[in-house]
Amino acid sequence: MSAICVIGTGYVGLVTGVCFADMGNTVHCLDINQERIINLQKGIMPIYEPGLEELVERNVAANRLFFTTDYSEALHNAEFAFIAVGTPSGVDGEADLSYVRDAAEKIAEVIDHPIIIVNKSTVPVGTGDWVADIIRKKRGKNTLEYYVVSNPEFLREGSAIHDFMQPDRVVLGSVHQKAAEAVAALYQPLRAPTLITDLRTAEMIKYASNAFLATRISFINEIANICDELGADVREVAQGMGLDKRIGHAFLDAGLGWGGSCFPKDVKALAHMAVLHGTHPQLLQAVMDINRNQRRRVVMKLRNLVGGSLVDKTIGILGLSFKPNTDDIREAPALEIIHLLRNEGGHVRAYDPQAMENTSKAIPELQLCTNPYEVAQDADGLILVTEWNEFKQLDFKRIYSIMRTPVLIDGRNQWDSQAMRKLGFTYFGIGQGNHVQAAE
Numbered sequence: 001m002s003a004i005c006v007i008g009t010g011y012v013g014l015v016t017g018v019c020f021a022d023m024g025n026t027v028h029c030l031d032i033n034q035e036r037i038i039n040l041q042k043g044i045m046p047i048y049e050p051g052l053e054e055l056v057e058r059n060v061a062a063n064r065l066f067f068t069t070d071y072s073e074a075l076h077n078a079e080f081a082f083i084a085v086g087t088p089s090g091v092d093g094e095a096d097l098s099y100v101r102d103a104a105e106k107i108a109e110v111i112d113h114p115i116i117i118v119n120k121s122t123v124p125v126g127t128g129d130w131v132a133d134i135i136r137k138k139r140g141k142n143t144l145e146y147y148v149v150s151n152p153e154f155l156r157e158g159s160a161i162h163d164f165m166q167p168d169r170v171v172l173g174s175v176h177q178k179a180a181e182a183v184a185a186l187y188q189p190l191r192a193p194t195l196i197t198d199l200r201t202a203e204m205i206k207y208a209s210n211a212f213l214a215t216r217i218s219f220i221n222e223i224a225n226i227c228d229e230l231g232a233d234v235r236e237v238a239q240g241m242g243l244d245k246r247i248g249h250a251f252l253d254a255g256l257g258w259g260g261s262c263f264p265k266d267v268k269a270l271a272h273m274a275v276l277h278g279t280h281p282q283l284l285q286a287v288m289d290i291n292r293n294q295r296r297r298v299v300m301k302l303r304n305l306v307g308g309s310l311v312d313k314t315i316g317i318l319g320l321s322f323k324p325n326t327d328d329i330r331e332a333p334a335l336e337i338i339h340l341l342r343n344e345g346g347h348v349r350a351y352d353p354q355a356m357e358n359t360s361k362a363i364p365e366l367q368l369c370t371n372p373y374e375v376a377q378d379a380d381g382l383i384l385v386t387e388w389n390e391f392k393q394l395d396f397k398r399i400y401s402i403m404r405t406p407v408l409i410d411g412r413n414q415w416d417s418q419a420m421r422k423l424g425f426t427y428f429g430i431g432q433g434n435h436v437q438a439a440e
């Protein structure tokens with residue numbers, strides 16, 4: 001059993017804290033957001049994540065999990081301080097490290113015993129050394145025994161607890177082998193393959209992994225767009241490709257592209273790092289361009305299907321979160337699509353099972369509906385943006401009867417194109433050979 005402090009109670013920090021507590025450790029979760037901490041103390045979750053609330057409740061009741069805004073309280077006796085604060089995009093695409101800096105400075109101010117500082121935030125290569133420098137400078141002559149370990153996180157929102165508890169791998173990087181091994185021991189109950197490497201390599205593994213996954217999605221989206229023109233079906237192309245063990249099936253679903261709190265900022269930050277150091281990241285640039293175009297393409301398609309103009313057309317959006325099973329709308333495709341539709345004079349309304357509260361903060365004037373049928377009522381087009389389960393088997397007869405113009409854009413290839421066309425819809429999926437099939 002260890003004493004752990006986790007700094008930041010977002011998707012990563014809160015999940016990390018509660019999972020380590022559940023393994024028997026004593027965990028203090030800390031945040032500078034007072035409202036968040038007060039709510040957590042009352043059992044109110046700041047995010048939607050399946051299974052999280054029950055796990056928090058159980059570990060608070062067992063006296064293993066505590067929430068505070070006080071660094072001294074959180075770090076008192078802590079053997080490990082996990083930094084899990086946000087690292088959003090800065091103005092030029094670089095990672096904004098101001099929250100990491102604040103956390104490191106605070107640790108340096110209050111700590112009075114040896115500590116291992118574990119960086120879980122996704123940070124540019126070299127940040128581990130930078131954090132060590134911040135602490136050294138801040139302490140001055142009042143030296144401290146501390147070690148910095150990079151421990152990038154690979155969990156996915158929507159299945160975060162499962163991913164944390166059953167990770168494909170644990171990656172640790174440090175110049176101090178013993179410190180890395182001490183962190184590895186925390187994860188030992190999970191029996192996951194563990195890679196111990198140097199700080200910079202560990203930091204790069206995270207960026208390279210996210211960039212690779214984003215590349216797969218952009219790749220299949222590019223293939224989808226070619227399929228549309230040539231009359232092939234990308235869903236079967238992906239299936240055929242994925243059966244090759246060297247390729248596999250994951251991240252080969254054509255759609256509206258990637259979004260969320262990680263891929264966009266991480267690909268951008270990696271490209272920024274590359275340019276800063278004199279290399280030309282042309283693949284990463286293309287991956288980002290394809291992703292941007294995917295959203296524009298769908299709006300262009302809809303415009304064509306409703307008669308060449310979106311002015312005064314009513315468009316319904318199904319799904320706002322960047323993917324199902326989360327309320328996270330950071331860089332969600334829906335936001336950009338809504339923006340593009342409105343720019344062209346369309347009236348947009350939307351529904352999402354979990355992300356409406358966050359969306360109403362981001363776009364207060366957006367018309368939000370209580371269910372998919374309200375979205376479809378008198379609409380000229382309906383776009384499926386996020387493939388929540390509840391959108392998979394809608395009452396399409398009803399939807400057909402209440403839409404003004406029955407145009408469906410299936411942005412995630414979830415619906416049966418033949419069945420939809422049989423019902424009378426004008427249906428457009430992604431990469432289903434639509435152009436050629438429509439012409440035939």
Ligand SMILES: NC(=O)c1ccc[n+]([C@@H]2O[C@H](COP(=O)([O-])OP(=O)(O)OC[C@H]3O[C@@H](n4cnc5c(N)ncnc54)[C@H](O)[C@@H]3O)[C@@H](O)[C@H]2O)c1
Nearest residue numbers: 008010011012031032033085086087099102103121122153
């Ligand atoms: N969300 C994901 O799916 C995911 C997955 C893997 C890695 N990551 C990485 O993990 C990091 C955290 O991501 P997130 O999505 O959990 O962020 P988040 O925005 O959900 O949460 C960050 C939290 O940190 C708090 N915070 C900021 N500065 C602080 C400080 N100085 N002291 C204490 N708390 C502070 C904020 O108030 C907020 O509650 C990022 O670097 C991200 O790239 C995220």
